[in-house]
Amino acid sequence: MTARLLVLVSGSGTNLQALLDACADPSYGAEVVAVGADRDGIQALTRAEQAGVPTFVHRVDDFPSRAEWDAAVTGEVSSYRPDVVVLAGFMKLLGSSYLPALGARTVNTHPALSPSFPGMHGPRDALEYGVRVTGCTLFVIDDGVDTGPIVDQRAVRVEDDDTVETLHERIKSAERSMLVEAVGRMAREGFRIEGRRVRFGG
Ligand code: GAR
Numbered sequence: 001m002t003a004r005l006l007v008l009v010s011g012s013g014t015n016l017q018a019l020l021d022a023c024a025d026p027s028y029g030a031e032v033v034a035v036g037a038d039r040d041g042i043q044a045l046t047r048a049e050q051a052g053v054p055t056f057v058h059r060v061d062d063f064p065s066r067a068e069w070d071a072a073v074t075g076e077v078s079s080y081r082p083d084v085v086v087l088a089g090f091m092k093l094l095g096s097s098y099l100p101a102l103g104a105r106t107v108n109t110h111p112a113l114s115p116s117f118p119g120m121h122g123p124r125d126a127l128e129y130g131v132r133v134t135g136c137t138l139f140v141i142d143d144g145v146d147t148g149p150i151v152d153q154r155a156v157r158v159e160d161d162d163t164v165e166t167l168h169e170r171i172k173s174a175e176r177s178m179l180v181e182a183v184g185r186m187a188r189e190g191f192r193i194e195g196r197r198v199r200f201g202g
Contacts, residue, residue: 003030003187006082008073008090009037013044015088015109018176020051022184030187034080036073038092060092071097078102084186087141088179091120094141103141104193107186109179110137110146111171113153118146123168132158134167136175138182140198151191151198152182 005023007016016035022028035048037057048055056076063069074097077085087094087108094106112122114137119125126134135155142148154174158167185191190202 002026003083004033004081005030005084005086005183005187006077006080007032007035007048007086007088008077009035009042009044009048009088010039010091011042011044011089013042013047013089014172015086015176015179016044017047018180019086019088019183020047020053022180028184028187030084030184033082034077036077038090044089067096070095074098074101084183086179086183093145095143099141099143106141107138107151107183108141108146108148109175110139111168111175112146113137113155114139114146114150118144123171124164127158127162127164127167134158134171136171136178138178140193149193149196149198151186152178154178 005019007019009016020032023031032053034054037045039059040057045055058069058072060066060069063072078101083105085102085106087106110122112126113135117125133155135153137153138151139148140151156171156174185200189200191198191200
């Protein structure tokens with residue numbers, strides 16, 4: 001059975017593209033059934049359209065409250081009956097409607113080695129701290145900021161001449177292969193959460 005993936009994005013969508021490319025091979029075991037965003041005019045939406053995948057946009061500013069935005073996102077995502085939701089550079093926290101409905105099947109990719117450097121600026125914060133190794137983390141979301149049970153991580157060395165941009169690009173390269181490998185296993189084998197651990201298999 002082919003697993004149904006729904007991907008939420010806010011930016012350039014290189015992680016989305018890696019998933020779309022992987023899904024082109026039937027043996028990968030998953031298809032992207034829709035891509036959702038919190039803003040218009042981003043490259044990630046163009047990538048989805050070019051792949052023939054349905055898209056939707058819900059902007060926080062178009063709703064009377066954050067809670068109503070969260071409920072609208074929850075309803076739209078649920079309507080596609082996803083097996084796994086991937087937050088691939090989605091720059092919003094999901095809240096009180098979303099988490100009970102879909103949180104346990106939603107993974108987020110973060111450009112740092114959790115629990116270090118949570119939040120919006122993982123590569124910058126790692127560089128400013130002066131760590132020699134950083135990386136990326138795929139985790140199941142919970143009500144914290146980048147705190148959920150970890151599915152996988154990859155380490156990336158910080159080079160002497162790194163800028164935030166060069167470091168983030170190297171992290172993103174590691175992130176794409178981590179994401180494709182881990183989401184493929186989640187799709188083909190299923191997964192479960194045991195305390196802080198995420199286990200593959202039904
Ligand atoms: C990725 O590095 C992802 O980890 C990061 O945004 C980038 C998206 O790149 N997400 C966060 O920082 C979320 N807190 P992409 O749009 O090219 O896939």
